[in-house]
Every structure is written in C-alpha cells, then in structure tokens.
Amino acid sequence: MFDRPTDLSNLPPYRKPRRSLLSARRFALMASVVAGLGVAVYGFGPSSGPVNVFSTPAHAQVNREIGNAAQPVGFADIVEHVKPSVISVKVNIKEKLAKDDSGDDDASPFQPGSPMERFFRRFGGPDALPRMPRGHGAVTGQGSGFFISADGYAVTNNHVVDSADKVEVTTDDGKTYTAQVIGTDARTDLALIKVEGGSNFPFAKLSDGKPRIGDWVLAVGNPFGLGGTVTAGIVSAQGRDIGNGPYDDFIQIDAPVNKGNSGGPAFNVQGEVMGVNTAIYSPSGGSVGIAFSIPAATVKSVVAQLKDSGKVSRGWIGVQIQPVTQDIADSLGLKKAEGALVAEPQANAPAAKAGIESGDVITAVNGEKVKDARELARTIGGFAPGTAVKLNVLHKGQDKIINLTLGQLPNTVEAKADTDNEDKGGITRGTEVPKLGLSVAPATKVAGAGKEGVVVTDVDPKGAAAERGLKEGDVILEVGGKSVATANDVRDAMTAARTDNKNSVLMRVKSGGQSRFVAVSVAKG
Incomplete structure (x- = not known):
C-alpha cells in the first residue's frame, strides 16, 4: 500500500550537463595528454620509484580539468519518480475466445495484413507468454500499463485485454490486484481498466505538450514478463502511419521495446507520459530500435470518453x-x-x-x-x-x-459484397482497350458483377492499367467523370482526355466491394 500518490508535477527539472560538448572533447584530449605524460615520466624518471604525475603545477591543472569535466547525466531521478506508477498486466482468455469464426487459433483483433496484425501473429496473442497447450482451456498473456489516477484507473492497450475473462495487475512493489475493464477502443488500440481493492496509487500525468524529434524518451514496462524494466532512447519520428487504421498517428521511438511492453508508458524527461507503447517493427522478433507509441493527446481524448461511457463516439x-x-x-x-x-x-x-x-x-x-x-x-x-x-x-x-x-461512426464495419465468391462463369473474353492494356465486358453480361460499369476480364501485365493495380474482376464505373457501360464508352472517354491534352484520366473502380479512384496514363498503348 502506498502512503500517498506520487506527485510527478514536482519532479525536479532535467539537469543539463554543466559543460559544453567542446569541454567534453577537451576532456578526452586531456586524458590522452595525461597518458602520454605518464609514459614519459615512467620511461625517463629516476629508478628509485614511480613519480606522482600530478606533482607539478601543470599536472595539477590537468587534474582540476578532469574533476570539473561534465559527467554523464543519467535518468535515475526521473525513474525513481515515475516507475511506481507503471504496472504489469496479466490476462486469462478462454481458449474458445482465442479462435476466429473459421476455427483458427490466434484470431487477431487487427486489420488483416496490417503491421499490427503481423505483430499480433508473431507474438501469439496478448503480447507475451506462450499459449498453453490445447485442452487446458485458457490462454495467458502479459502486457504493461500505468495508473492515471490515485483511485486505481489505469491505461493499457486494447489488444492486451481484448476478450479477457480475468485481468490482474502487479504494481512496482510486487502487490497483485484484480482489475476490471472499463472500456476499450479498438480503433486506437487503447483500454481503460480499474484496479480493485486499493487506493492512493502512484500515478502518472499525461503530457500536455507535443514531443519534438530528438527528445529523450524512457520506456517502462514488462517485456518478456520482466516487470519494472526501463529503457531509454529518443523520439525518432512523428505522425507515423503503420497501416492499422484511419486514426494512425504514432510517435516512433528507438528506446528498446519488446513483447510485453505493449500498453506501457513512454515518459519524457519531465516525468510525463508522452505516449503509450503499442507496436514494434521487428523482422527478428526482438527490438531493432523501431517502436510506435500512441500520442498523449489521443490517449487523453479516448480515456475521457471510456471513463464517462465505456465507449468512444466519433x-x-x-x-x-x-x-x-x-x-x-x-x-x-x-x-x-x-x-x-x-x-x-x-x-x-x-x-x-x-x-x-x-x-x-x-x-x-x-x-x-x-x-x-x-x-x-x-x-x-x-x-x-x-x-x-x-x-x-x-x-x-x-x-x-x-x-x-x-x-x-458505426462501431461495426458494414458487410461487404464478396464478388470473389460469385459465379463468374459468364465472364467473356471481353473487348480490348489497347491504350489501357486491358479488356472489358459490360457488367450486365457478367454474373455477380451488378448492373453498373464494365468488368475487367483481362490485363496486360506491361500495360498502363497494370501499373496502377487494376486486375481481373475489377469493375470500372467511371472514366473521366463519366459513367461507362461498354468498351466504346471507355475508349471515348480516353479519346476525350487526350483531346484535352491530359496526361492521365481518372477512373472510379470497384474492387472487393470498395470503390477507389485510379489515375491511368493516356499516353501508353
């Protein structure tokens, strides 16, 4: 039990080195000089015994310079204040909930093919411990988190506690508590939990400012189940989009972050949380110096709504x-x-x-x-x-x-038409459009393609359409802002674009139930 919450607002300011980088370089040079003098003295001095190299006024000056040189400034004072606010999060998930509808294990809560989904697959679930053998009926995982209030509210990742039947947290002093999930937001991968059975927890403050590239950052968490681990680095980049969704706005840091760190805080040198560590880029499975954190501004907004209503409305x-x-x-x-x-x-x-x-x-x-x-x-x-x-x-x-x-914003994604499963037995060879490097057929002539546009029946891999990602089965709805229903419509639109001296023409294409615009060159044939 903590006697009182740790007040991070009174954290002493980060101490800057007392000397300049030039002084540090001077110190390095002087150390070399001293070594040289030592060799000279021992090589040519009296044989009666070693000579005190600092006995002369010149040597004494060197000694004073060494004593005054800036020493490396560590992060111990900051860590001492912030570390008690960080928790280890352990979850139990029933095995049946760890399967998707197809019966495959390790169902991922993230968009298929995204870096977050690959991260999830690599680490086998909520971030850390190996899955128990089939038949034990449960999956165990670990992550990290941190208190944001003295009464036990804490922040972690959604993917750490998603579908958890039981959540336990261990504080920095080794005490274990049961926690309740208050609310989650899959779109930002944030979750708010509430620790039961305690009060006056030490808590961290979310930063009001925006970090700068090059700022120091401390990551504290529970990598590989090793709670209370501290690593240091800098802010490497901002505004990173890692393909997780439309709200991607990650801070990239190079402080070593590994599986089990998810949900843990990234602190600035003022002892404030600048981000929540969520994912890493790792071809090897371990830290390679590229980690991603959710900015504090996003955390504030999401957590406020989760605390108020248990969900986020956008x-x-x-x-x-x-x-x-x-x-x-x-x-x-x-x-x-x-x-x-x-x-x-x-x-x-x-x-x-x-x-x-x-x-x-x-x-x-x-x-x-x-x-x-x-x-x-x-x-x-x-x-x-x-x-x-x-x-x-x-x-x-x-x-x-x-x-x-x-x-x-709807909380669920609307069902999409699966055109890949439609009977496409009616697809004909289609009519060629040489300037685009493809062949098309009216959608009305192709089973399952709908009533609008023309269906791509063949694509020349060296043509202009292939360069822009068009493939067999795509439906071209518009070319140059005009609806098309036949190959002649497509040719006419292409001719009009060339007459207007345009280098490319804009097509609206439907693929897999989604529409997008594609700019295709009109100069290539």
Whole structure:
C-alpha cells in the first residue's frame, strides 16, 4: 500500500550537463595528454620509484580539468519518480475466445495484413507468454500499463485485454490486484481498466505538450514478463502511419521495446507520459530500435470518453476516401496533391444527404486545410456526433462550401459484397482497350458483377492499367467523370482526355466491394 500518490508535477527539472560538448572533447584530449605524460615520466624518471604525475603545477591543472569535466547525466531521478506508477498486466482468455469464426487459433483483433496484425501473429496473442497447450482451456498473456489516477484507473492497450475473462495487475512493489475493464477502443488500440481493492496509487500525468524529434524518451514496462524494466532512447519520428487504421498517428521511438511492453508508458524527461507503447517493427522478433507509441493527446481524448461511457463516439460523414496522389491531382487540375478524394459516399449518410459525390475533393474543415485523407479522418473523428461542420469541397472543378451535421461512426464495419465468391462463369473474353492494356465486358453480361460499369476480364501485365493495380474482376464505373457501360464508352472517354491534352484520366473502380479512384496514363498503348 502506498502512503500517498506520487506527485510527478514536482519532479525536479532535467539537469543539463554543466559543460559544453567542446569541454567534453577537451576532456578526452586531456586524458590522452595525461597518458602520454605518464609514459614519459615512467620511461625517463629516476629508478628509485614511480613519480606522482600530478606533482607539478601543470599536472595539477590537468587534474582540476578532469574533476570539473561534465559527467554523464543519467535518468535515475526521473525513474525513481515515475516507475511506481507503471504496472504489469496479466490476462486469462478462454481458449474458445482465442479462435476466429473459421476455427483458427490466434484470431487477431487487427486489420488483416496490417503491421499490427503481423505483430499480433508473431507474438501469439496478448503480447507475451506462450499459449498453453490445447485442452487446458485458457490462454495467458502479459502486457504493461500505468495508473492515471490515485483511485486505481489505469491505461493499457486494447489488444492486451481484448476478450479477457480475468485481468490482474502487479504494481512496482510486487502487490497483485484484480482489475476490471472499463472500456476499450479498438480503433486506437487503447483500454481503460480499474484496479480493485486499493487506493492512493502512484500515478502518472499525461503530457500536455507535443514531443519534438530528438527528445529523450524512457520506456517502462514488462517485456518478456520482466516487470519494472526501463529503457531509454529518443523520439525518432512523428505522425507515423503503420497501416492499422484511419486514426494512425504514432510517435516512433528507438528506446528498446519488446513483447510485453505493449500498453506501457513512454515518459519524457519531465516525468510525463508522452505516449503509450503499442507496436514494434521487428523482422527478428526482438527490438531493432523501431517502436510506435500512441500520442498523449489521443490517449487523453479516448480515456475521457471510456471513463464517462465505456465507449468512444466519433463524428462521421459517411464517405470512402483516399489520398490525392500527384497523378490524381493532375487529372483533376489541382496544383497540389492535397485534400481527401471521395471515392464513394455511403447511401443516406450525412455527406450524401448534403450533396457530396464521388470524385469530390474535401480540402478544408471549418476553414482548416486538410492535408490528406488520414488527416480528414482524424479531424472528423475528433468531433462529437451532432456537431455542425463546414466543408470546403472541390466539385467538378468548382470550389463550394457544404454545411452538414455529423452522424455517429458505426462501431461495426458494414458487410461487404464478396464478388470473389460469385459465379463468374459468364465472364467473356471481353473487348480490348489497347491504350489501357486491358479488356472489358459490360457488367450486365457478367454474373455477380451488378448492373453498373464494365468488368475487367483481362490485363496486360506491361500495360498502363497494370501499373496502377487494376486486375481481373475489377469493375470500372467511371472514366473521366463519366459513367461507362461498354468498351466504346471507355475508349471515348480516353479519346476525350487526350483531346484535352491530359496526361492521365481518372477512373472510379470497384474492387472487393470498395470503390477507389485510379489515375491511368493516356499516353501508353
């Protein structure tokens, strides 16, 4: 039991070295000089005995310089204050919950093929301990976390406690408590838990500031079940997108982080939590100096909602969006590759009701420029449902302002049509479009393809379409902003683009139930 919470706000400021780097270099040089003098004295001095190398005034000056030289400044004072707030998290999950619907073990809560999903697969579940043999009925795993209040609220990763039947935490002084999961948010991989049976826990403060690249960072956690482990490094990069979802905005650090560190804090030198360690890039399975942390600003926002309602509600406009590449920008006549391109508005969603259409580019929200699709997703998701927003939209080459009220982001992903499982026995060889390097057939002539567009029946691997990722079975819905239903429609749109001296033409393509825009060169045949 702790007598009182550790107040991290009174942490003494980080001590900077008393001497400059030049002084340190001078010290290194002087050490070499002393060594040289020592050799000289012993080589040429009297044989009666060794000579005190600091007996002369010159040598005494060297001794004073060594004593005054800056010594390495460690992190012991910071660690002493922050380490008690960090906990080890142990979970038990029934074996049946560790399978997906297909019966495969190690079902991952992350997007298939994403770095987070590969991280999960490599480490076999909630981060650490090996899975027990089949028949024992449970899976055990470990992660990390940290207290954010004296009454036992603590933060960890969603993937650490996801589907857990039992959660136990061990504090820095070795005491074990049962914890309850208050709420989780899979989209940011955060979870809020509440430790039962204690009070006056030492807790950490979430940083208000944004770290700078090059800042020191301390990672504290439970790697490989070794609780209370401290490692140090620097902030390597910011705003990293690791393919986990539209809200990716990770801080990259090079402090050694391993399996079991997930959910643990990354502290700055003020003793504040700058991020929550979530994933690593690791071809070998161990730390290679690339780890990713969720920024404190995101943690604050998510945790506040989890504590209040046990879930996170996000604003939603209901559009499929994609980045504006330079090719797409050229096709649309944009000077810069900025904004978020609307691939397809969802039926009856706020965007569709407000008049936003496929091919529109959202360039600003409430007057603030939108850099790319990820920034739009984070911006809209940061508003509460029901908020009125103003969007700047480029619609068919014209700027316009659209006002709408945000809906609530659905918690589940809508089912997608699985065109791969449809009977495609009706696919014909199709009609060739040489300038694109593909053949197409009307969708109405292909079983399971729907009633709109043309289906790609063959792709020349060396053609322009293949360069942009088009493949057999894709459905081309629009070319150059015009709906197409036949190969002739596609050719006419290509001819029009060349007549307008365009280098590329924009196609709207449906693949696997999702729509996207693809800029294809019109110069290649």
